[in-house]
Amino acid sequence: MLIWKELYNECSNCHKCKLADNRINMVFGEGNVSAKLMFVGEAPGADEDRLGRPFVGRAGQLLTKGLEALGLTRDRDYYIANVCKCRPEKNRTPYEDEARACIGYLRNQFALVKPKIVVCLGATAMKFIMEPAISKLSPNLLENKYEGAAIEDEWKSAVQSGEMRITRDRGKWIKINNLYMMSTFHPAALFRDESKKKLFWEDLKKIKIKYDEV
Numbered sequence: 001m002l003i004w005k006e007l008y009n010e011c012s013n014c015h016k017c018k019l020a021d022n023r024i025n026m027v028f029g030e031g032n033v034s035a036k037l038m039f040v041g042e043a044p045g046a047d048e049d050r051l052g053r054p055f056v057g058r059a060g061q062l063l064t065k066g067l068e069a070l071g072l073t074r075d076r077d078y079y080i081a082n083v084c085k086c087r088p089e090k091n092r093t094p095y096e097d098e099a100r101a102c103i104g105y106l107r108n109q110f111a112l113v114k115p116k117i118v119v120c121l122g123a124t125a126m127k128f129i130m131e132p133a134i135s136k137l138s139p140n141l142l143e144n145k146y147e148g149a150a151i152e153d154e155w156k157s158a159v160q161s162g163e164m165r166i167t168r169d170r171g172k173w174i175k176i177n178n179l180y181m182m183s184t185f186h187p188a189a190l191f192r193d194e195s196k197k198k199l200f201w202e203d204l205k206k207i208k209i210k211y212d213e214v
């Protein structure tokens with residue numbers, strides 16, 4: 001495990017995948033490095049690439065404002081980073097090999113921040129962060145790992161198949177090794193489908209409640 005400065009330098013010099021060839025800036029992550037809450041997105045967009053900061057474009061501003069309305073500010077209350085630290089061209093979804101090349105950096109960030117709550121923003125973060133955790137669970141172990149039978153039922157399909165689906169599995173907490181995890185829509189998805197706004201807002205409120213609890 002690297003400490004912050006070493007990790008930042010390693011990411012800045014990284015050429016493990018082709019995304020490095022076209023980046024203006026590597027987008028490392030930002031926020032309170034000791035926060036109990038950490039958000040994970042997919043990869044930088046154009047604004048993030050230009051500025052070297054995560055979630056500063058239109059989608060990021062929507063998220064930031066929603067969290068601020070609940071009293072959560074980036075500097076003080078959470079850390080935010082992405083699965084991939086460089087922008088895929090035309091904002092396409094990162095390829096599997098790109099995500100796999102980069103994910104170790106995010107895991108290092110988890111190890112340094114030591115959050116109590118991790119929230120995956122969108123299907124990519126969910127797939128690379130939450131799904132591997134879920135797929136290690138056996139259905140028989142469910143009862144011990146979760147808090148209550150209702151939750152066990154909620155997660156049955158995901159645990160049995162080892163696969164999560166954002167529309168089915170968003171907004172639900174799972175607690176694994178003392179870490180609470182949840183996935184919700186990527187804020188960019190709200191611009192494509194207005195009907196997701198209400199669910200997204202409900203999820204943010206759940207996050208605030210958990211934040212106050214832990």
Ligand code: URA
Nearest residue numbers: 041042043044054055
């Ligand atoms: N979308 C992401 O997933 N991450 C960002 O940093 C910006 C937009």
